[in-house]
Structure formats: structure tokens, C-alpha cells
């Protein structure tokens with residue numbers, strides 16, 4: 383679907399907007415339909431939560447199963463028309479009363495610590511898939527000749543440090559003091575023997591997190607004056623990425639607490655996030671406590 387997007391007239395705007403207040407891309411809608419239909423046909427799901435639909439989708443018999451799937455069908459969609467990597471992010475909860483036939487929002491509005499699985503696909507120069515079921519992170523690469531994902535990263539480990547910081551510097555004027563102090567320290571190399579960090583920011587969360595998982599460093603989307611709760615969505619962006627990073631030996635915080643321990647207040651709730659190498663995240667955590 384994605385590699386031929388440019389040829390299949392799939393680029394550009396759909397002419398509609400979503401509950402997030404974003405103008406939807408054609409591929410946002412196509413990806414949303416593809417995943418909804420596949421998940422429904424799997425017979426494993428009872429509730430679907432997608433970035434592109436305002437309300438939860440309750441799956442009826444005979445297709446109903448015991449899993450809640452929260453997903454961002456197309457992450458980084460602002461990058462589609464210029465061919466930069468985009469992806470899909472998902473998290474899975476097991477229903478609180480499996481087999482009961484009665485499912486409600488109580489099966490969804492839960493801390494990320496109750497997720498049983500999480501992962502993402504990234505569609506770029508290669509198509510990658512990173513998955514965790516709570517026993518570490520495994521990475522797969524699509525072999526187009528086979529049409530299968532083959533395991534290429536059997537046990538992903540985030541380096542404990544990494545001289546790469548990833549943040550939208552365009553928001554710098556709105557950052558809180560701790561974020562400003564940490565970014566200044568990255569630029570000065572204060573905690574890196576005077577050697578400045580590199581800034582890498584793709585603008586697709588999947589791509590920025592994928593690089594952070596493999597190379598180390600820190601990805602940040604702070605709250606700021608413009609976005610008091612940050613921009614990224616708790617259920618289908620922050621929680622899955624936080625679970626993956628923790629399972630790979632890294633850390634993920636909102637700034638004041640562990641991301642996975644937060645409780646979403648709505649299905650499209652947002653939260654600030656700082657994730658990546660343990661020592662990098664602990665540094666900003668220290669600044670947050672001090673300031």
C-alpha cells in the first residue's frame with residue numbers, strides 16, 4: 383500500500399479532519415480502514431481504539447474476541463508527501479473479563495502497565511517491525527521476495543547513553559525550564575566531556591523512536607505553553623513506545639512520573655514524553671526534580 387502511494391494517487395489530503403483537529407491525509411483513512419477490517423476479521427478483538435475515530439469501536443459476534451487494540455494507523459502522516467519514513471503504532475490489553483461477552487471502556491482506560499503487548503511497523507527504506515509481549519523486544523525486517531517479516535534484531539537493547547537528542551527545536555520558546563536546561567547541556571556537551579550531542583528529528587515518532595532504540599539517545603515531546611499536555615496521545619503513541627523502550631532496557635517518563643503508570647482521562651488523552659537511554663532520561667528527571 384505504502385511504497386506505491388505516490389503512484390496510486392494516495393498522496394495528499396482527504397479533505398476531512400479528525401477528532402484531534404488534524405487535516406486527515408488520504409493514507410490516514412486508507413490505513414485506518416485496512417487495520418479496522420483486519421482486526422475485526424481476526425476474531426480476537428472486542429474493542430478497537432484508533433487515532434482516526436472519535437469513538438471506540440465495539441466488535442460484535444461472531445467476530446468478537448478478548449483483546450482491546452489501541453492503534454495509530456499511520457504515524458507521521460505529515461511526512462507522507464515527501465517520502466520520509468512513516469509507520470503504525472499499536473498496543474494490546476486483554477479484556478478484564480475474557481469470555482464474559484461484556485466489554486466496556488473500563489477495559490480501555492487503564493495504565494500502560496496493563497498492556498500485554500505493543501509494537502510498531504516503520505515503512506521507510508526497509509519495512510521494520512518491533513514487538514514486545516513483556517519479555518524483551520524483537521525486531522523484524524520485511525523480506526519483499528518472501529512477503530514475510532524475518533527476525534533481524536532478536537534482542538533489542540537501548541544503549542544506556544547516547545549523544546543524540548531528538549526534539550522539535552521550533553517549540554523551544556515554549557519549553558519549561560528543565561527541558562531548556564537539558565537541551566542546553568546537550569548542545570554544550572556538558573555531560574559528554576564537552577562534546578556536543580547531535581540533533582536528529584524526523585517528525586515521525588516511529589522513526590525517531592526506532593533510531594533511539596537502536597542508537598540510544600533521547601526523544602522528547604514535552605508539554606509546553608502551546609500544548610499544556612504535550613502533543614502525543616497516551617494510548618496509541620506514548621504507552622506502546624514506553625513499553626518497547628522499557629522492555630529494551632531504556633526509560634520513558636512524562637517528566638514527573640513513569641509514562642506507563644499514568645492513567646488516561648479519555649481515549650485521545652495526551653501526555654508529555656521523554657524516552658530513550660536510561661542515563662539520558664535520568665538526567666532530565668533530575669533537572670525536573672530540581673526546577
Ligand code: AHG
Nearest residue numbers: 454456457458459460550585586587
Ligand atoms: P500522527 O501523524 O499520527 O498524527 O503523529 C504525528 C506525531 C508524531 O509522529 C511526531 O513525533 C509528532 O507528531 C511531530 O509533531 P511536530 O510536527 O509538532 O514536531
Ligand code: MN
Nearest residue numbers: 402404433459
Ligand atoms: Mn494524525
Ligand code: MN
Nearest residue numbers: 454457458619
Ligand atoms: Mn502518531
Ligand code: MN
Nearest residue numbers: 433454456457
Ligand atoms: Mn496517525
